Structure formats: C-alpha cells, structure tokens
Amino acid sequence: MAGDGVTGREDLGGILSWKVDGPAGGALRNMLAHPRLQTYYNELCGTGYRLDHSPFILQQKPGADGFIMHGGAYDEQGRFDYELSYSCHNGRIRCNLLAASLQLTDSKEGDGGFVILPGSHKANFASPAAVREHRIAKERCIQPAARAGDVILFTEAATHGTLAWKGTVTRRLALYRFAPATVAYGRAYLARGEDMWPPEFCEGLTEAQRAVMQPPFNARLDRHAPAEDGSAVTVPVPRAGFKKDFDRSVFGTTYF
Numbered sequence: 001m002a003g004d005g006v007t008g009r010e011d012l013g014g015i016l017s018w019k020v021d022g023p024a025g026g027a028l029r030n031m032l033a034h035p036r037l038q039t040y041y042n043e044l045c046g047t048g049y050r051l052d053h054s055p056f057i058l059q060q061k062p063g064a065d066g067f068i069m070h071g072g073a074y075d076e077q078g079r080f081d082y083e084l085s086y087s088c089h090n091g092r093i094r095c096n097l098l099a100a101s102l103q104l105t106d107s108k109e110g111d112g113g114f115v116i117l118p119g120s121h122k123a124n125f126a127s128p129a130a131v132r133e134h135r136i137a138k139e140r141c142i143q144p145a146a147r148a149g150d151v152i153l154f155t156e157a158a159t160h161g162t163l164a165w166k167g168t169v170t171r172r173l174a175l176y177r178f179a180p181a182t183v184a185y186g187r188a189y190l191a192r193g194e195d196m197w198p199p200e201f202c203e204g205l206t207e208a209q210r211a212v213m214q215p216p217f218n219a220r221l222d223r224h225a226p227a228e229d230g231s232a233v234t235v236p237v238p239r240a241g242f243k244k245d246f247d248r249s250v251f252g253t254t255y256f
Helices: 025-030 035-045 207-211 241-251
Strands: 009-012 056-060 067-070 086-089 092-095 098-103 113-116 151-155 160-163 171-179
Touching: 035 092, 035 098, 035 151, 035 171
Parallel strands: none
Antiparallel strands: 009 056, 056 171, 067 160, 086 092, 098 151, 098 171, 113 160
C-alpha cells in the first residue's frame, strides 16, 4: 500500500456545485441518472434509489500511497454491518451501499489503484487480519484495468482498497455512493435548504437527477424515480388519496 512516503492522495469535494454548462459539471451530474447506468442502479438498489454520500474526486500522483482494505458486511469484531450489507433472496439482489467510480484517466494492469477481493461481499465471517492489512492482496485481490470514461460498480460489502499508484500519469476518478430509497448511511442531505442537499448541488438538475437527491423514504409514499430510460420521472406506486386523508386526520401530515 505504501508509495514513496512523500506523495499523498488528494481529494476534492463539492463537484456537484460545478456549473452544469461547464466542461465537467454536466458529465458529473449525468452519473446520477445516466440511462446506461440506471439499469444497474435500479437492479442493485431498487426503484427510487438515492444518492447517499457527497460525490468527490480522488487523485493520486505517481508514487502516491494507497488506502487500507476496508468495507465488508462484517466489522472487525465479527458483527453484521447492515448499513453496508449485500443480499440476494429469491433471485433479487439488494446493495445497501453501492459505489460507482467514474474513471477520469486510464488505469492499466499493474498500475496499482483500486483493488477488490472477489466474493468477499458474500462472507459470513469477519475479514482476517491478513486481508485487512493487505498482506494477501497481491495473491487474492483483483486490480481491474479501466479506460477513462469507464465506470466501476461495486458493493461496499466487498472488501476493497487501493494500492500505491505506479502509473506514469496522475490517476483521477469521481466516486459516488447510492443506496435504496429507505436506506441512509451519510447525512450530507441534511445540510440545508429546501432540497436538503446544499442548494448549489441542485441547480440545473434535470427532473430525473433531482429525484435521485431525495431524502430516504419508502417508494410507496409517492417517491419520484427516474424512468428506466433515464429521461422522465415517475411515481412507481401512487399512494391512494384516502390513505393520505387518513394520515392528515390522524397525524396532521400528508404521510405517516
């Protein structure tokens, strides 16, 4: 994992506040409801998936250190970590936290960078120390080669990390995390403003992109969701009017 001991990793937040008509702002926002990616988001997180963490850009200059192995459905004490869990029941997959990593530069085999332990998302025991400390990474982990513009999707329930960067150019990627409609790990959406996220994050969003920025609540409570083709916003299961009338009379709010 160690690089040259001098060149550190660099992170840049606030990328959704970049101007939508700028050279990169539009492309970074497209990750929220891109038609090619939405099929995977819906399949892995379910209808009404939401942006959970604030996206950011990560970069490593040649010689930069990597990052420890982390993630996994069980913590170091062997306790089940529901917030990161992956499950498959009756043929239906569900990721409680799905990462989408947009590659902004090429990453060749052997360059270092992102590595993942295949199958670890299905584990029923805590990761051994040898895995967490990276001692067997070269034997068991995969470092996928990728081109600029590729997107790597992975569940946070899989043990993953970063190797020291050996490439000849600066490695850059934009990292997003999505969750099911009813799941929240991060709390940036509670920041401020009517849209919950910082207002500048929501300026110029399409209807489909704005739907992805909703706070967590069940899809059956009139949750807007991008259509399958990424173009329009739909309400998967409209809540019956008599139910909303009931909630208003009992709770004083439109929804319980």
